Amino acid sequence: MKIVLLGSGNVATHLAKALKAAGEDIVQIYSPNLDNAKLLAGLIAAEAVNDLNDIKQNADLYIISIKDDAIETVAQALKDVAGLVVHTSGTTDINILSSQVKRAGVFYPLQTFSKSKTVSFENIPLCIEASDEAQLTILRKLANKISHQVYELDGEKRKVLHLAAVFACNFPNHLYALANKILNQNGLDFEIIRPLIAETADKVMSNLPENVQTGPAVRADESTLNKHLSMLTDMPELQNIYQTLSNSIKLTLK
Protein backbone atom coordinates (compact mmCIF):
# COMPACT_ATOMS: atom_id res chain seq x y z
CA MET A 1 0.00 0.00 0.00
CA LYS A 2 1.18 3.50 -0.81
CA ILE A 3 0.81 5.55 2.35
CA VAL A 4 1.04 9.29 3.03
CA LEU A 5 1.61 10.15 6.67
CA LEU A 6 0.49 13.58 7.83
CA GLY A 7 2.29 14.37 11.07
CA SER A 8 5.75 13.99 12.58
CA GLY A 9 5.08 13.70 16.31
CA ASN A 10 5.52 10.73 18.64
CA VAL A 11 2.62 8.65 17.31
CA ALA A 12 3.49 9.41 13.67
CA THR A 13 7.13 8.47 14.26
CA HIS A 14 6.43 5.11 15.91
CA LEU A 15 3.69 4.28 13.43
CA ALA A 16 5.92 5.13 10.46
CA LYS A 17 8.67 2.83 11.71
CA ALA A 18 6.24 -0.04 12.36
CA LEU A 19 4.57 0.29 8.95
CA LYS A 20 7.94 0.48 7.20
CA ALA A 21 9.14 -2.61 9.09
CA ALA A 22 5.97 -4.42 7.96
CA GLY A 23 6.88 -3.70 4.34
CA GLU A 24 4.45 -0.86 3.67
CA ASP A 25 5.46 1.91 1.28
CA ILE A 26 5.32 5.29 3.00
CA VAL A 27 5.77 7.69 0.13
CA GLN A 28 5.43 11.05 1.88
CA ILE A 29 5.64 12.71 5.27
CA TYR A 30 3.82 16.00 5.72
CA SER A 31 4.49 18.45 8.52
CA PRO A 32 3.95 22.23 8.58
CA ASN A 33 7.53 22.32 9.91
CA LEU A 34 9.76 21.08 7.06
CA ASP A 35 12.66 20.18 9.37
CA ASN A 36 10.40 17.86 11.36
CA ALA A 37 9.05 16.32 8.16
CA LYS A 38 12.58 15.74 6.87
CA LEU A 39 13.73 14.21 10.13
CA LEU A 40 11.06 11.51 10.03
CA ALA A 41 11.13 11.10 6.24
CA GLY A 42 14.87 10.50 6.45
CA LEU A 43 14.36 7.55 8.78
CA ILE A 44 12.05 5.72 6.39
CA ALA A 45 13.25 6.98 2.97
CA ALA A 46 10.12 9.02 2.22
CA GLU A 47 9.64 12.45 0.68
CA ALA A 48 9.19 15.37 3.10
CA VAL A 49 6.68 18.14 2.35
CA ASN A 50 5.37 21.11 4.34
CA ASP A 51 2.69 22.40 1.96
CA LEU A 52 -0.70 20.68 1.89
CA ASN A 53 -0.89 21.46 -1.85
CA ASP A 54 2.10 19.16 -2.41
CA ILE A 55 0.41 16.09 -0.95
CA LYS A 56 0.32 13.23 -3.45
CA GLN A 57 -3.27 12.63 -4.53
CA ASN A 58 -2.86 9.00 -5.60
CA ALA A 59 -1.93 7.21 -2.36
CA ASP A 60 -3.99 4.26 -1.07
CA LEU A 61 -4.02 5.46 2.52
CA TYR A 62 -3.63 8.82 4.27
CA ILE A 63 -2.87 8.71 7.98
CA ILE A 64 -3.48 11.99 9.82
CA SER A 65 -1.51 11.85 13.05
CA ILE A 66 -1.51 15.39 14.37
CA LYS A 67 -3.04 17.43 17.19
CA ASP A 68 -6.79 16.79 17.49
CA ASP A 69 -7.82 20.36 16.78
CA ALA A 70 -5.85 20.47 13.51
CA ILE A 71 -7.31 17.28 12.00
CA GLU A 72 -10.31 18.99 10.41
CA THR A 73 -8.21 21.56 8.56
CA VAL A 74 -5.75 19.00 7.25
CA ALA A 75 -8.61 16.73 6.14
CA GLN A 76 -9.95 19.55 3.95
CA ALA A 77 -6.83 19.20 1.82
CA LEU A 78 -7.74 15.55 1.20
CA LYS A 79 -11.36 16.04 0.11
CA ASP A 80 -10.65 15.01 -3.49
CA VAL A 81 -8.42 11.97 -2.92
CA ALA A 82 -9.73 8.51 -3.81
CA GLY A 83 -7.70 6.81 -1.04
CA LEU A 84 -8.80 5.97 2.47
CA VAL A 85 -8.24 8.76 5.04
CA VAL A 86 -7.82 7.88 8.72
CA HIS A 87 -6.83 9.70 11.89
CA THR A 88 -5.05 8.27 14.94
CA SER A 89 -6.90 10.18 17.64
CA GLY A 90 -8.54 8.59 20.66
CA THR A 91 -11.05 11.38 21.19
CA THR A 92 -11.92 12.63 17.71
CA ASP A 93 -15.09 11.46 15.99
CA ILE A 94 -14.82 9.69 12.63
CA ASN A 95 -17.40 12.19 11.28
CA ILE A 96 -14.81 14.94 11.19
CA LEU A 97 -13.30 12.94 8.30
CA SER A 98 -16.34 11.22 6.77
CA SER A 99 -18.10 14.57 6.35
CA GLN A 100 -15.25 15.72 4.10
CA VAL A 101 -13.56 12.77 2.41
CA LYS A 102 -14.87 9.84 0.36
CA ARG A 103 -13.57 7.00 2.51
CA ALA A 104 -12.83 7.49 6.22
CA GLY A 105 -11.51 5.55 9.16
CA VAL A 106 -9.77 5.62 12.54
CA PHE A 107 -6.50 3.87 13.39
CA TYR A 108 -5.87 4.54 17.09
CA PRO A 109 -2.89 2.95 18.85
CA LEU A 110 -3.50 2.80 22.60
CA GLN A 111 -0.05 3.54 23.93
CA THR A 112 2.10 6.30 25.39
CA PHE A 113 4.92 7.22 23.04
CA SER A 114 8.15 9.13 23.56
CA LYS A 115 10.44 9.66 20.60
CA SER A 116 13.46 8.56 22.63
CA LYS A 117 12.08 5.14 23.61
CA THR A 118 11.49 2.23 21.26
CA VAL A 119 8.27 0.29 21.74
CA SER A 120 7.34 -3.04 20.27
CA PHE A 121 4.31 -2.18 18.15
CA GLU A 122 3.07 -5.75 18.03
CA ASN A 123 2.00 -5.53 21.68
CA ILE A 124 0.15 -2.26 21.25
CA PRO A 125 -3.65 -2.48 21.08
CA LEU A 126 -4.83 -0.94 17.80
CA CYS A 127 -8.40 0.32 17.73
CA ILE A 128 -9.95 0.61 14.31
CA GLU A 129 -13.20 2.06 12.97
CA ALA A 130 -14.31 2.80 9.39
CA SER A 131 -17.07 4.46 7.40
CA ASP A 132 -18.05 1.13 5.81
CA GLU A 133 -17.21 -2.56 5.82
CA ALA A 134 -14.84 -2.36 2.84
CA GLN A 135 -12.68 0.26 4.57
CA LEU A 136 -12.80 -1.71 7.81
CA THR A 137 -11.44 -4.77 5.98
CA ILE A 138 -8.50 -2.72 4.72
CA LEU A 139 -7.72 -1.35 8.18
CA ARG A 140 -8.15 -4.74 9.84
CA LYS A 141 -5.62 -6.27 7.46
CA LEU A 142 -3.12 -3.48 7.97
CA ALA A 143 -3.57 -3.44 11.75
CA ASN A 144 -3.03 -7.19 12.00
CA LYS A 145 0.26 -6.79 10.16
CA ILE A 146 1.74 -4.60 12.86
CA SER A 147 -0.12 -5.59 16.05
CA HIS A 148 -1.32 -8.78 17.78
CA GLN A 149 -4.14 -6.88 19.49
CA VAL A 150 -6.65 -5.36 17.11
CA TYR A 151 -9.97 -4.09 18.42
CA GLU A 152 -12.90 -2.88 16.33
CA LEU A 153 -14.48 -0.14 18.41
CA ASP A 154 -17.00 2.54 17.56
CA GLY A 155 -16.28 6.16 18.43
CA GLU A 156 -18.09 6.09 21.76
CA LYS A 157 -16.12 3.10 23.03
CA ARG A 158 -12.87 4.57 21.72
CA LYS A 159 -13.52 7.77 23.66
CA VAL A 160 -14.19 5.74 26.81
CA LEU A 161 -10.92 3.92 26.26
CA HIS A 162 -9.06 7.20 25.87
CA LEU A 163 -10.57 8.47 29.12
CA ALA A 164 -9.60 5.25 30.90
CA ALA A 165 -6.08 5.66 29.50
CA VAL A 166 -5.75 9.02 31.23
CA PHE A 167 -6.46 7.27 34.55
CA ALA A 168 -4.18 4.31 33.75
CA CYS A 169 -1.24 6.21 32.25
CA ASN A 170 -1.16 10.02 32.46
CA PHE A 171 -2.27 10.23 36.09
CA PRO A 172 0.00 7.44 37.40
CA ASN A 173 2.97 9.06 35.64
CA HIS A 174 2.16 12.37 37.32
CA LEU A 175 1.99 10.60 40.68
CA TYR A 176 5.44 9.15 40.00
CA ALA A 177 6.58 12.75 39.42
CA LEU A 178 5.03 13.86 42.72
CA ALA A 179 6.76 10.97 44.49
CA ASN A 180 10.02 12.16 42.96
CA LYS A 181 9.32 15.70 44.19
CA ILE A 182 8.86 14.41 47.73
CA LEU A 183 12.04 12.32 47.48
CA ASN A 184 14.13 15.16 46.04
CA GLN A 185 13.06 17.62 48.70
CA ASN A 186 14.47 15.19 51.23
CA GLY A 187 17.70 14.33 49.46
CA LEU A 188 16.54 10.93 48.20
CA ASP A 189 16.93 9.71 44.63
CA PHE A 190 14.15 8.47 42.33
CA GLU A 191 16.23 5.31 41.80
CA ILE A 192 15.19 3.95 45.19
CA ILE A 193 11.53 3.84 44.20
CA ARG A 194 11.83 2.39 40.68
CA PRO A 195 11.53 -1.30 41.72
CA LEU A 196 8.28 -0.46 43.52
CA ILE A 197 6.83 1.24 40.43
CA ALA A 198 7.82 -1.70 38.23
CA GLU A 199 6.26 -4.25 40.59
CA THR A 200 3.05 -2.23 41.02
CA ALA A 201 2.46 -2.29 37.26
CA ASP A 202 3.62 -5.89 36.91
CA LYS A 203 1.14 -7.04 39.55
CA VAL A 204 -1.85 -5.96 37.47
CA MET A 205 -0.60 -7.83 34.40
CA SER A 206 -2.05 -10.98 35.99
CA ASN A 207 -4.43 -9.52 38.58
CA LEU A 208 -7.21 -6.96 38.62
CA PRO A 209 -6.04 -3.81 40.43
CA GLU A 210 -8.98 -3.77 42.85
CA ASN A 211 -7.83 -7.18 44.12
CA VAL A 212 -4.24 -6.14 44.88
CA GLN A 213 -4.63 -2.69 46.44
CA THR A 214 -2.19 -2.08 49.30
CA GLY A 215 -1.32 0.87 51.54
CA PRO A 216 -2.73 2.74 54.52
CA ALA A 217 -6.04 3.80 52.92
CA VAL A 218 -7.20 0.27 52.05
CA ARG A 219 -6.20 -0.84 55.55
CA ALA A 220 -8.19 2.12 56.94
CA ASP A 221 -5.01 2.88 58.90
CA GLU A 222 -6.04 6.35 60.10
CA SER A 223 -2.91 6.82 62.16
CA THR A 224 -0.61 6.53 59.10
CA LEU A 225 -3.00 8.55 56.92
CA ASN A 226 -2.91 11.40 59.46
CA LYS A 227 0.88 11.24 59.78
CA HIS A 228 1.23 11.45 56.00
CA LEU A 229 -1.18 14.38 55.75
CA SER A 230 0.76 16.25 58.42
CA MET A 231 4.04 15.62 56.55
CA LEU A 232 2.46 17.39 53.55
CA THR A 233 1.46 20.56 55.41
CA ASP A 234 3.96 22.61 53.39
CA MET A 235 2.72 21.13 50.12
CA PRO A 236 -1.05 21.81 50.18
CA GLU A 237 -1.51 20.67 46.59
CA LEU A 238 -0.04 17.24 47.39
CA GLN A 239 -1.98 17.13 50.64
CA ASN A 240 -5.20 17.67 48.68
CA ILE A 241 -4.30 14.88 46.23
CA TYR A 242 -3.39 12.56 49.10
CA GLN A 243 -6.73 13.22 50.79
CA THR A 244 -8.77 12.91 47.58
CA LEU A 245 -7.23 9.60 46.49
CA SER A 246 -7.21 8.10 49.99
CA ASN A 247 -10.91 8.92 50.37
CA SER A 248 -11.58 7.30 47.02
CA ILE A 249 -9.72 4.14 48.07
CA LYS A 250 -11.69 4.06 51.34
CA LEU A 251 -14.96 4.23 49.37
CA THR A 252 -14.10 0.85 47.84
CA LEU A 253 -14.21 -0.69 51.33
CA LYS A 254 -17.91 0.00 51.78
Place this chain on the structure above:
Amino acid sequence: MKIVLLGSGNVATHLAKALKAAGEDIVQIYSPNLDNAKLLAGLIAAEAVNDLNDIKQNADLYIISIKDDAIETVAQALKDVAGLVVHTSGTTDINILSSQVKRAGVFYPLQTFSKSKTVSFENIPLCIEASDEAQLTILRKLANKISHQVYELDGEKRKVLHLAAVFACNFPNHLYALANKILNQNGLDFEIIRPLIAETADKVMSNLPENVQTGPAVRADESTLNKHLSMLTDMPELQNIYQTLSNSIKLTLK
Protein backbone atom coordinates in the same frame (compact mmCIF):
# COMPACT_ATOMS: atom_id res chain seq x y z
CA MET B 1 21.88 -16.64 62.44
CA LYS B 2 18.97 -18.03 64.41
CA ILE B 3 15.95 -15.92 63.55
CA VAL B 4 12.47 -15.69 65.07
CA LEU B 5 9.90 -14.10 62.79
CA LEU B 6 6.89 -12.48 64.43
CA GLY B 7 4.17 -12.15 61.82
CA SER B 8 2.68 -14.16 58.98
CA GLY B 9 1.44 -11.52 56.54
CA ASN B 10 2.69 -10.61 53.07
CA VAL B 11 5.96 -8.99 54.16
CA ALA B 12 6.72 -11.75 56.69
CA THR B 13 6.05 -14.44 54.10
CA HIS B 14 8.30 -12.99 51.39
CA LEU B 15 11.01 -12.12 53.88
CA ALA B 16 10.95 -15.62 55.39
CA LYS B 17 11.39 -17.22 51.97
CA ALA B 18 14.25 -14.87 51.02
CA LEU B 19 16.07 -15.41 54.32
CA LYS B 20 15.62 -19.17 54.11
CA ALA B 21 16.94 -19.15 50.53
CA ALA B 22 19.97 -17.19 51.74
CA GLY B 23 20.74 -19.98 54.22
CA GLU B 24 19.48 -18.29 57.37
CA ASP B 25 17.96 -20.42 60.13
CA ILE B 26 14.40 -19.30 60.88
CA VAL B 27 13.59 -21.26 64.02
CA GLN B 28 10.14 -19.94 64.86
CA ILE B 29 7.12 -18.20 63.36
CA TYR B 30 4.78 -16.40 65.73
CA SER B 31 1.26 -15.35 64.85
CA PRO B 32 -1.72 -14.85 67.19
CA ASN B 33 -3.55 -17.06 64.68
CA LEU B 34 -1.95 -20.51 64.92
CA ASP B 35 -3.20 -21.63 61.51
CA ASN B 36 -1.46 -18.68 59.87
CA ALA B 37 1.73 -19.36 61.82
CA LYS B 38 1.64 -23.01 60.77
CA LEU B 39 1.06 -22.16 57.13
CA LEU B 40 4.19 -20.04 56.90
CA ALA B 41 6.25 -22.21 59.27
CA GLY B 42 5.44 -25.20 57.08
CA LEU B 43 7.00 -23.52 54.05
CA ILE B 44 10.34 -22.98 55.73
CA ALA B 45 10.48 -25.86 58.23
CA ALA B 46 10.13 -23.66 61.32
CA GLU B 47 8.17 -24.09 64.54
CA ALA B 48 4.78 -22.32 64.71
CA VAL B 49 3.65 -20.63 67.94
CA ASN B 50 0.70 -18.40 68.84
CA ASP B 51 1.59 -17.51 72.42
CA LEU B 52 4.13 -14.76 73.08
CA ASN B 53 5.27 -16.68 76.15
CA ASP B 54 6.45 -19.50 73.88
CA ILE B 55 8.88 -17.31 71.93
CA LYS B 56 12.42 -18.68 72.09
CA GLN B 57 14.57 -16.33 74.16
CA ASN B 58 17.94 -17.31 72.66
CA ALA B 59 17.62 -16.28 68.98
CA ASP B 60 20.12 -13.88 67.40
CA LEU B 61 17.50 -11.83 65.60
CA TYR B 62 13.81 -11.13 66.10
CA ILE B 63 11.95 -9.68 63.13
CA ILE B 64 8.60 -8.09 63.98
CA SER B 65 6.58 -7.93 60.79
CA ILE B 66 3.04 -7.12 61.85
CA LYS B 67 0.57 -4.24 61.75
CA ASP B 68 2.18 -1.00 62.89
CA ASP B 69 -0.12 -0.49 65.85
CA ALA B 70 0.64 -3.94 67.28
CA ILE B 71 4.46 -3.62 67.20
CA GLU B 72 4.74 -2.02 70.64
CA THR B 73 2.77 -4.76 72.39
CA VAL B 74 4.71 -7.57 70.73
CA ALA B 75 8.02 -5.86 71.53
CA GLN B 76 7.12 -5.94 75.25
CA ALA B 77 7.36 -9.73 75.08
CA LEU B 78 10.97 -9.37 73.88
CA LYS B 79 12.24 -6.99 76.55
CA ASP B 80 14.50 -9.60 78.14
CA VAL B 81 16.04 -11.16 75.03
CA ALA B 82 19.74 -10.62 74.29
CA GLY B 83 19.22 -10.77 70.51
CA LEU B 84 18.66 -7.89 68.10
CA VAL B 85 15.00 -6.89 67.66
CA VAL B 86 13.90 -5.18 64.42
CA HIS B 87 10.62 -4.19 62.81
CA THR B 88 9.83 -3.97 59.08
CA SER B 89 7.60 -0.89 59.14
CA GLY B 90 8.08 2.14 56.93
CA THR B 91 6.34 4.55 59.26
CA THR B 92 7.18 3.33 62.75
CA ASP B 93 9.96 4.96 64.73
CA ILE B 94 12.86 2.85 65.95
CA ASN B 95 12.24 4.25 69.46
CA ILE B 96 9.18 2.09 69.88
CA LEU B 97 11.66 -0.79 70.05
CA SER B 98 14.78 0.82 71.54
CA SER B 99 12.78 2.08 74.53
CA GLN B 100 11.93 -1.51 75.43
CA VAL B 101 14.60 -3.91 74.14
CA LYS B 102 18.38 -4.01 74.52
CA ARG B 103 19.32 -3.91 70.82
CA ALA B 104 16.99 -2.42 68.23
CA GLY B 105 16.81 -1.89 64.47
CA VAL B 106 14.65 -1.46 61.42
CA PHE B 107 14.64 -3.69 58.35
CA TYR B 108 12.21 -2.13 55.87
CA PRO B 109 11.76 -3.63 52.40
CA LEU B 110 10.36 -1.02 50.01
CA GLN B 111 8.02 -3.14 47.93
CA THR B 112 4.37 -4.06 47.50
CA PHE B 113 3.78 -7.69 48.34
CA SER B 114 0.91 -10.05 47.59
CA LYS B 115 1.07 -13.60 48.87
CA SER B 116 0.08 -14.98 45.48
CA LYS B 117 2.89 -13.35 43.50
CA THR B 118 6.57 -14.21 43.75
CA VAL B 119 9.00 -11.30 43.82
CA SER B 120 12.73 -11.41 43.40
CA PHE B 121 13.98 -10.06 46.71
CA GLU B 122 17.39 -9.17 45.35
CA ASN B 123 15.89 -6.22 43.45
CA ILE B 124 13.98 -4.88 46.43
CA PRO B 125 15.48 -1.84 48.17
CA LEU B 126 16.09 -2.68 51.82
CA CYS B 127 16.23 0.27 54.21
CA ILE B 128 18.05 -0.37 57.46
CA GLU B 129 18.52 1.58 60.68
CA ALA B 130 19.90 0.51 64.06
CA SER B 131 20.33 1.70 67.64
CA ASP B 132 24.13 1.56 67.33
CA GLU B 133 26.92 0.82 64.85
CA ALA B 134 27.34 -2.83 65.96
CA GLN B 135 23.68 -3.58 65.22
CA LEU B 136 23.87 -1.69 61.93
CA THR B 137 26.78 -3.90 60.87
CA ILE B 138 24.72 -7.02 61.55
CA LEU B 139 21.76 -5.69 59.57
CA ARG B 140 23.94 -4.46 56.71
CA LYS B 141 25.48 -7.90 56.34
CA LEU B 142 22.12 -9.66 56.41
CA ALA B 143 20.50 -7.15 54.04
CA ASN B 144 23.32 -7.52 51.50
CA LYS B 145 22.77 -11.27 51.49
CA ILE B 146 19.24 -10.95 50.17
CA SER B 147 19.21 -7.62 48.26
CA HIS B 148 21.44 -5.72 45.84
CA GLN B 149 20.00 -2.40 47.01
CA VAL B 150 20.65 -1.64 50.66
CA TYR B 151 20.08 1.89 52.00
CA GLU B 152 20.98 3.15 55.45
CA LEU B 153 18.27 5.65 56.27
CA ASP B 154 17.26 7.30 59.50
CA GLY B 155 13.64 7.26 60.62
CA GLU B 156 12.76 10.63 59.11
CA LYS B 157 14.02 9.67 55.66
CA ARG B 158 12.34 6.27 55.89
CA LYS B 159 9.03 7.96 56.65
CA VAL B 160 9.50 10.25 53.64
CA LEU B 161 10.18 7.20 51.51
CA HIS B 162 7.04 5.50 52.78
CA LEU B 163 5.01 8.59 51.92
CA ALA B 164 6.55 8.73 48.43
CA ALA B 165 5.71 5.04 48.03
CA VAL B 166 2.03 5.79 48.57
CA PHE B 167 2.21 8.21 45.63
CA ALA B 168 4.26 5.83 43.47
CA CYS B 169 2.43 2.59 44.22
CA ASN B 170 -0.85 2.71 46.16
CA PHE B 171 -2.32 5.67 44.29
CA PRO B 172 -1.35 4.47 40.78
CA ASN B 173 -2.87 1.07 41.56
CA HIS B 174 -6.10 2.74 42.63
CA LEU B 175 -6.10 4.73 39.38
CA TYR B 176 -5.73 1.45 37.47
CA ALA B 177 -8.81 0.25 39.38
CA LEU B 178 -10.75 3.41 38.43
CA ALA B 179 -9.72 2.92 34.79
CA ASN B 180 -11.07 -0.62 35.03
CA LYS B 181 -14.33 0.71 36.49
CA ILE B 182 -14.73 3.06 33.51
CA LEU B 183 -13.94 0.23 31.07
CA ASN B 184 -16.30 -2.26 32.70
CA GLN B 185 -19.21 0.16 32.74
CA ASN B 186 -18.81 0.37 28.98
CA GLY B 187 -18.34 -3.33 28.26
CA LEU B 188 -14.58 -3.12 27.74
CA ASP B 189 -12.07 -5.46 29.34
CA PHE B 190 -9.08 -4.46 31.51
CA GLU B 191 -6.90 -6.54 29.16
CA ILE B 192 -6.99 -3.80 26.52
CA ILE B 193 -5.24 -1.33 28.81
CA ARG B 194 -2.53 -3.57 30.29
CA PRO B 195 0.14 -2.79 27.65
CA LEU B 196 -0.31 0.92 28.35
CA ILE B 197 0.16 0.41 32.10
CA ALA B 198 3.28 -1.69 31.52
CA GLU B 199 4.83 0.87 29.18
CA THR B 200 4.00 3.81 31.48
CA ALA B 201 5.96 2.18 34.30
CA ASP B 202 8.72 0.97 32.00
CA LYS B 203 9.29 4.48 30.67
CA VAL B 204 10.32 5.79 34.08
CA MET B 205 12.85 3.01 34.57
CA SER B 206 15.21 5.05 32.37
CA ASN B 207 13.59 8.51 32.48
CA LEU B 208 12.36 10.86 35.16
CA PRO B 209 8.55 10.96 35.14
CA GLU B 210 8.38 14.76 34.83
CA ASN B 211 10.24 14.46 31.51
CA VAL B 212 7.87 11.93 29.94
CA GLN B 213 4.43 13.19 30.97
CA THR B 214 1.82 12.77 28.23
CA GLY B 215 -1.93 13.35 27.95
CA PRO B 216 -4.38 16.23 27.57
CA ALA B 217 -3.45 18.11 30.77
CA VAL B 218 0.26 18.51 29.92
CA ARG B 219 -0.74 19.63 26.40
CA ALA B 220 -3.19 22.09 28.01
CA ASP B 221 -5.76 20.57 25.64
CA GLU B 222 -8.83 22.15 27.23
CA SER B 223 -11.20 20.72 24.64
CA THR B 224 -10.31 17.11 25.55
CA LEU B 225 -10.20 17.91 29.28
CA ASN B 226 -13.74 19.30 29.08
CA LYS B 227 -15.00 16.34 27.04
CA HIS B 228 -13.56 13.94 29.62
CA LEU B 229 -15.09 15.86 32.53
CA SER B 230 -18.49 15.77 30.85
CA MET B 231 -18.17 12.00 30.30
CA LEU B 232 -17.75 11.65 34.08
CA THR B 233 -20.91 13.58 35.03
CA ASP B 234 -22.50 10.43 36.45
CA MET B 235 -19.37 9.59 38.45
CA PRO B 236 -18.75 12.77 40.50
CA GLU B 237 -16.00 11.11 42.54
CA LEU B 238 -14.00 10.28 39.40
CA GLN B 239 -14.76 13.70 37.98
CA ASN B 240 -13.27 15.29 41.09
CA ILE B 241 -10.13 13.11 40.83
CA TYR B 242 -9.82 13.93 37.13
CA GLN B 243 -10.05 17.66 37.85
CA THR B 244 -7.66 17.54 40.81
CA LEU B 245 -4.93 15.60 39.01
CA SER B 246 -5.28 17.52 35.74
CA ASN B 247 -4.93 20.80 37.62
CA SER B 248 -1.83 19.45 39.34
CA ILE B 249 -0.30 18.45 35.98
CA LYS B 250 -1.09 21.91 34.58
CA LEU B 251 0.73 23.52 37.52
CA THR B 252 3.95 21.87 36.31
CA LEU B 253 3.67 23.89 33.08
CA LYS B 254 4.12 27.21 34.83
